[in-house]
Amino acid sequence: MTELEVIKRVLNGEKKLYEIIVRRFNPYLYKVGRAYNYNHEDTQDLMQETFIDAYKSLIQFEGRANFKTWIVRIMLNNCYRKKEKLSFKNEIMQDVNDDSKPLFANTNNDTGKIIQNRELAHIIEDALGKIPLDYQMTFSLREINGMNVSETANLLNISEANVKTRLNRAKTMLRNEIEKKYSAQELFEFNLIYCDIIVENVMKKINEL
Incomplete structure (x- = not known):
């Protein structure tokens, strides 16, 4: 239903x-x-x-x-x-295209085969927790929960351009440690x-x- x-x-x-x-x-x-x-x-x-x-x-x-x-x-x-x-405040707007490649290479959409590795989840969760909350939430909604730009902007009460800015900045902050190593779906699995x-x-x- x-x-x-x-x-x-x-x-x-x-x-x-x-x-x-x-x-x-x-x-x-x-x-x-x-x-x-x-x-x-x-x-x-x-x-x-x-x-x-x-x-x-x-x-x-x-x-x-x-x-x-x-x-x-x-x-x-x-x-x-x-x-x-x-904690969400106005930011300096920048023209950022939302065409950057995903931070995580998602090569397997079968949730039944997602790696259940607590140590791995802790490493990723810890890395995400080190970036500012504004960027954490934007990244979570877009990359982990699969919200589109419009939905994310609506939920966070910011513009779509700001969503793109935050997402790209969040990826930059995280990329050095975990780029392309794990899929977004491996984060915080319930x-x-x-x-x-x-x-x-x-x-x-x-x-x-």
Whole structure:
């Protein structure tokens, strides 16, 4: 089912179908939280909070925007509130073409074959954590979560030109250490063993509403 079909049925009383939304978007929200420098436990808490907030606001989702963008925005807002500040500021605009090659060479889209290497993930996560937060989030949304320029600009409240500028700068900052060694999908993978935990916690809270 599409997200719109699931939402319609959930709003019509089939609460249990919200599990589809949770399972479908767990990996995206996890990557956002980790890219924002929250640890695993805090990220899971933020994910649960986001899914509950999204459930409460489902009636407001009209389908004009992409659901992925909509729910990621809620996650970002929760991350911002936890930090108690907004760190995205106006930058000097530059004309930068978004035609640079990807930082990571993605040669295998089969997620079932993604390398599960904790040491590798730590190295990449640590490198990304050393660059300014503005660039971390732009890189995460574009390269890791697969958002396009327009969606990223909308989520971060900046212009599309600024998205291109930040992304290219982020790649430059990271390239010396990890250029072409690993795929973007290897970053912050949300292990399926955690998925059931999130689903159980979210559905329990929803059933209490």
